[in-house]
Amino acid sequence: MEEEKPWVLISEVGGDHGYLAELADIVKQHFHIICYKELLENPELYGPKVQALLNWKFCPVVEPELLRLLPSLKVVASGGVGVDHLDVPFINSLGVKVANTPGVVSDSTADLAMALLLASARRILEGHQVAIDPKTVLIPQRLMGVEVTNASLGIIGMGEIGHKIAQRAKGFDMKIVYHNRRRRSAEDERAVGAKFCESLDELLGRSDFVMVAVKLTAETRGLIGHRELSIMKPTATLVNISRGQVVDQNALVDALQSGRIRAAALDVTHPEPLPRDHPLLGLPSVLITPHIGINTFTTARRMVERMVRNARAAVEGSPVPDEVKLQ
Template sequence: MHHCLLPHQKTKEHRKSQPMEEEKPWALISEVGDDHGYLAELAVIVKQHFQIICYEDFLQNPELHGSKVQALLNWQHCPAVEPQLLRLLPSLKVVASGGVGVDHLDVPFINSLGVKVANTPHVVSDSTADLAMGLLLASARKIVNGHQVATDPKTIHIPKSLMGVEVTGSTIGIIGMGEIGYKIAQRSTGFEMKILYHNRTKRRAEEEQAVGATYCQSLDELLRCSDFVVITVKLTPETKGLIGSRKLSLMKPTATLVNVSRGQVVDQDALVRALKKGGILAAALDVTYPEPLPRDHPLLGLPNVIITPHIGINTCNTARRMVERMVKNAVAAVRGLPVPDEVKAQKK
């Protein structure tokens, strides 16, 4: 069910302080509720500034609302921003996407139409860093396996196979020391970990000193020395397939790979081979390619793999901050003001 028109009680004073419904600009959203929709309380945030039309309702009669829509809010990559949709939105001024990655958007093409693109880079870092540490800990200490043993009705003794890996005092190698990578480094200090990082640019000395991080100009060096390798890079043509057979062969056979960036950064076939042959100890992934994986994919059957379904940003607080930021970006674009988190096509 799609419920675009939400009952929302307001006092007379509140109604006076809000723009009249007919004065608000129009925004196209995915839906309210269901798997790809906004929670009702988040849709209310959008409705404070926009008249909203849900994607399926829009497709019923695109001529009715197409010329009115000035903002497209892209939540969990929905609705898909494709040329055929953009052609139906001649008044569109902005595609406001939730999250950091914009690899699902053809930014150069969207910009060529005179439409701005925005993301929400700063509000997702804490929750993503938290999940990265959660995956690392769950893999190292076999938490998922332990839960299965503890709840299995056939369990009568605790198997020795639940012996885990010490996290405290180990070496973590962070590939991509942007905002998320830095927050992972901050969390790692609590586990007294030795922190290595590889990045396009070296962090300032005071930033390194604050977390005790050491810069590795060579990614190969980081891979050879790390007990846990955590990937937080953006997906770009340069990072696609970054971790393949050769890179995996450099890792310790006792090392764990953690990926919270994008599935395409890792060659999954090479990863399966490394996990099966003991080239690395384990993998903990919040991202795969595709998502979800086909149900017969070999990664799903390996005992030394933990996979979560791209839930790095899935907390109520982060979702609210994301929607608020999407709306802020969209409102700025509609008003012709500078867009706080504008993403521009990179010049070649």
């Protein structure tokens, strides 16, 4: 029955931070939807009804002020893998579970990682701009890129996404090395032809392309800084699809301006978007996309379906399939 559906809080339908209509329809099959703006307009009416919060593209921001308005909340179901935007211990202290959507985003993120690598290597964006420029009458010879086939790829963080990146890189006959907290199994390594580097420094010194695919933690914040960039080859490219805070952006600007590395391709920055006068935006050797690793219709639909599944389980008192449990 329609009136028996539980209530869920979302950001909005449509808008810059909201759900596409077809995605909102998935939620509506299982929940009464309350949008963040509606909640703020009448918190006394809607707050006590909300049992689940769907955190899509980091919105609505899950902060103590919001949680105090939701006394019946049972779960914060977040889309994506990373939960660095959530204070999981604090949320759990309120008796509220946290869930994410592992695995769902891996293929689309790995696809974009390779797209960034290829586009940067072959200077696709610059080529496009030349091709459409009304002043272009001759194709300049200066658009020389670097080879991807047979190049060395160093993957920092060989989790599910890192392993899928390696699968794709194998198709380009790339020489794959990786560094991870724990070494993958010999079977996993053989499947993609990857070799383990005991140290990050070893990987940085060997790689033509350095791919950062780690979770943001206290240990990985600022993982790539001045020292690490100085170890990379001057012909190397840094690709970051993890979180912007993993790379010291000031150090990256210095490395690019001084020619210590060739280029950078970033799907993530800090903040997002960058201030319009940020020096990274003016460097021709930098390619930036606006955190679109998961932005495909297929992945978005699967994410919302998984968020709904987690939220329903929590509301019904069943085990939450993708509950985040910090060690």
